[in-house]
Amino acid sequence: MRARNPLRSAGSWVLLLLIVVLVFAPFYWIGSSSFKTPPDVIKYPPSLFPPTWTLQNFQKLFASTDYPSYLTSSLFIALATTLITVTLATLAAYAIYRLEFPGRLTILRLMVGTYVFPSILLLIPLFQVMVQLGLINSLWSLVVANVTFTAPFSVWLMRAFLESIPLELEEAAAIDGAGFFQTLGLVILPLLRPGLATIAIYTFITVWTEFPFASQFIIDDAKRPLPVGLAAIIGQYQIDWGLLAAGAVFMALPVVILFAFVGRYFVEGLTTGALKE
Amino acid sequence: MGNRINFVLVVLLLGGFALAQVDVRLWHMEQPPHRVDRVQELIDAFNAANPDIEVVQEVQNWGDVIPKALSAVRARVQPDILFAIPDFTLTMKATGAVQPVTELANNLHQQHGFLDAAIDPYSYQDEVWAVPLYGMVQSLWYRKDVLAEAGIEPPTTWEELLAAAEALTTEDRYGIGIPGSKSLYADQVIYNFMITAGAKTIFNDDGSIRFDTPETVRAFQYYHDLFQFSPPDSVSWIWGDAEAAFASGRVPMIIQFTTITTFDQQTEDLPANLGVVPIPAPAELGERGNIYYSNGAMVLTGDPAKKAAAEKFLAYLLEPDNYGRFLNMEPALFLPVTADGQEAESFWNDPLVVEYEDQVRTMVDNSAYGALFGFTTGQVFDGIGPISAQNLLSQVVQRVLVDGDSPEDAVTWGQAQMEAATR
Numbered sequence: 001m002r003a004r005n006p007l008r009s010a011g012s013w014v015l016l017l018l019i020v021v022l023v024f025a026p027f028y029w030i031g032s033s034s035f036k037t038p039p040d041v042i043k044y045p046p047s048l049f050p051p052t053w054t055l056q057n058f059q060k061l062f063a064s065t066d067y068p069s070y071l072t073s074s075l076f077i078a079l080a081t082t083l084i085t086v087t088l089a090t091l092a093a094y095a096i097y098r099l100e101f102p103g104r105l106t107i108l109r110l111m112v113g114t115y116v117f118p119s120i121l122l123l124i125p126l127f128q129v130m131v132q133l134g135l136i137n138s139l140w141s142l143v144v145a146n147v148t149f150t151a152p153f154s155v156w157l158m159r160a161f162l163e164s165i166p167l168e169l170e171e172a173a174a175i176d177g178a179g180f181f182q183t184l185g186l187v188i189l190p191l192l193r194p195g196l197a198t199i200a201i202y203t204f205i206t207v208w209t210e211f212p213f214a215s216q217f218i219i220d221d222a223k224r225p226l227p228v229g230l231a232a233i234i235g236q237y238q239i240d241w242g243l244l245a246a247g248a249v250f251m252a253l254p255v256v257i258l259f260a261f262v263g264r265y266f267v268e269g270l271t272t273g274a275l276k277e
Numbered sequence: 278m279g280n281r282i283n284f285v286l287v288v289l290l291l292g293g294f295a296l297a298q299v300d301v302r303l304w305h306m307e308q309p310p311h312r313v314d315r316v317q318e319l320i321d322a323f324n325a326a327n328p329d330i331e332v333v334q335e336v337q338n339w340g341d342v343i344p345k346a347l348s349a350v351r352a353r354v355q356p357d358i359l360f361a362i363p364d365f366t367l368t369m370k371a372t373g374a375v376q377p378v379t380e381l382a383n384n385l386h387q388q389h390g391f392l393d394a395a396i397d398p399y400s401y402q403d404e405v406w407a408v409p410l411y412g413m414v415q416s417l418w419y420r421k422d423v424l425a426e427a428g429i430e431p432p433t434t435w436e437e438l439l440a441a442a443e444a445l446t447t448e449d450r451y452g453i454g455i456p457g458s459k460s461l462y463a464d465q466v467i468y469n470f471m472i473t474a475g476a477k478t479i480f481n482d483d484g485s486i487r488f489d490t491p492e493t494v495r496a497f498q499y500y501h502d503l504f505q506f507s508p509p510d511s512v513s514w515i516w517g518d519a520e521a522a523f524a525s526g527r528v529p530m531i532i533q534f535t536t537i538t539t540f541d542q543q544t545e546d547l548p549a550n551l552g553v554v555p556i557p558a559p560a561e562l563g564e565r566g567n568i569y570y571s572n573g574a575m576v577l578t579g580d581p582a583k584k585a586a587a588e589k590f591l592a593y594l595l596e597p598d599n600y601g602r603f604l605n606m607e608p609a610l611f612l613p614v615t616a617d618g619q620e621a622e623s624f625w626n627d628p629l630v631v632e633y634e635d636q637v638r639t640m641v642d643n644s645a646y647g648a649l650f651g652f653t654t655g656q657v658f659d660g661i662g663p664i665s666a667q668n669l670l671s672q673v674v675q676r677v678l679v680d681g682d683s684p685e686d687a688v689t690w691g692q693a694q695m696e697a698a699t700r
Contacts, residue, residue, distance in 0.1 A: 232336070
């Protein structure tokens with residue numbers, strides 16, 4: 001057995017520590033700023049810990065914004081978009097990567113090609129489409145718009161997961177008399193769970209932070225999702241930094257909670273049985 | 278019998294007219310919640326006093342209102358009233374949706390007396406294209422105790438300002454904070470110095486660009502000299518960063534629309550310690566001037582009933598009893614654009630305005646010397662749209678401060694960029 005090099009081990013720990021600091025420092029800064037008093041939050045040089053702890057930024061946040069309704073809108077849009085994206089992307093990816101039909105690669109390239117357009121370029125035409133569909137000021141407008149951006153990328157993401165499943169499994173299912181949908185539902189989907197989890201998380205987080213469409217398509221304040229609703233607390237000329245930090249904390253908190261606690265079971269549940277012992 | 282039927286018909290008809298309500302959709306970009314609440318209070322009072330009109334506010338944000346408004350016009354779902362600044366009005370006017378409000382503006386001018394700096398940027402091609410509602414003016418803000426401690430009088434000339442910035446710079450403090458970013462904030466601050474250097478007009482009468490002048494070069498040279506006493510990170514500042522630096526004591530002087538709210542809420546200093554003076558000018562020129570934004574409201578509906586209702590609402594806002602409450606949705610930032618508004622008790626009785634009355638009076642005085650790039654000659658050219666949108670003034674600032682170009686070269690570059698942008 002080879003002895004472990006203590007220097008190398010220490011180097012790994014230092015590197016890991018550096019990465020942890022780099023990743024968590026902005027979160028820490030936002031978190032600690034949200035508990036500082038207004039003079040402390042802008043103090044120069046800044047303090048690492050709040051000299052005086054206060055909840056006034058959070059009180060102001062809840063007093064001056066309709067946070068519960070923003071949260072409800074965000075959850076609806078994110079969950080609906082995730083559900084539709086996962087369903088569409090899975091079926092589309094299976095068809096493109098597993099079935100033989102003319103033009104499938106062209107279709108794939110076209111789908112991935114749509115992803116290269118910055119969404120901002122499509123704001124005006126999409127606004128007009130939503131007006132014609134009667135979806136302006138409806139949360140469904142955001143679900144539809146978001147799916148058009150998340151689904152193509154998700155199809156592409158599924159490629160590696162689909163290619164890791166041997167074709168022989170489908171052939172064995174066919175020999176056992178399974179039809180197309182049985183093969184897909186009973187053989188492929190259970191093995192695709194890690195892929196499904198990946199695109200679900202990708203879609204959820206992408207939609208959670210989406211701003212341009214949400215800002216354009218929703219007119220009523222009560223229907224606004226979190227990024228747009230909380231943007232209102234930032235004045236153009238004056239910024240209440242403590243309030244801004246409190247808003248950022250409560251913007252990130254639902255996602256952190258979701259993926260720190262619920263998300264873990266979600267991913268575990270999906271990946272259970274993906275690999276055979 | 279016949280008479281009775283006629284009577285019933287007449288009653289129904291009159292009742293129908295009485296019940297016919299005109300809906301007016303108002304888009305504005307004053308989205309901080311306290312501003313929205315104040316606008317709603319005014320709308321509620323107006324709607325209660327005018328049962329035949331229902332004004333509804335739909336709050337947008339400045340960051341993306343231009344594409345949204347253009348989309349809405351194209352899809353024919355535009356609001357009936359849209360708040361604006363002069364550049365934005367020009368952009369919207371190109372869609373053909375903006376209705377002239379000349380008659381209303383003339384009537385309101387007779388009643389309330391618009392300031393020239395407020396109405397001029399909306400008056401061109403023989404019409405008035407928006408009703409001015411509130412003004413914003415930049416001034417030099419300073420901490421009285423810091424200047425007093427250094428034995429420095431509030432600067433009134435360029436020379437005094439430069440000397441003060443140098444004297445106030447210490448190991449843990451910079452003498453002044455001015456932006457070097459590619460931003461609207463830097464556009465605004467450099468324009469103050471262009472005005473005082475005698476370079477406020479960037480279009481010739483024929484619409485050609487006259488940016489590359491000795492006066493403009495002088496303004497950029499001065500900005501370069503002053504910037505050496507500004508924090509290094511001010512190359513990326515916007516308004517909020519400057520206010521934070523000022524409130525924290527990192528810089529004792531900034532050029533800003535206001536610092537009153539931040540100073541009041543985020544420092545423990547007393548109001549008496551906050552000083553404000555007009556933008557300093559070169560000693561031998563002495564031309565007082567500062568950038569001034571006239572915020573107005575466009576009417577975008579061609580429907581006669583809606584247009585009349587929209588105009589009635591705008592006139593209601595400018596009534597002195599209401600006007601101060603409207604302006605004080607953000608006290609000590611939004612300034613009156615009318616002569617009687619400047620005297621209105623409803624403006625001066627806000628608690629924050631009472632506390633900082635001296636400072637607000639200086640801001641109000643500065644309003645009379647306001648100018649806005651592209652809107653200084655009574656002739657307005659479409660080219661100002663791309664010049665503003667591309668932040669070409671602050672791009673020239675960046676070439677001087679960040680890229681190390683000489684002011685002469687940078688201004689020549691700016692002239693070429695402006696000519697290209699307006700072609």
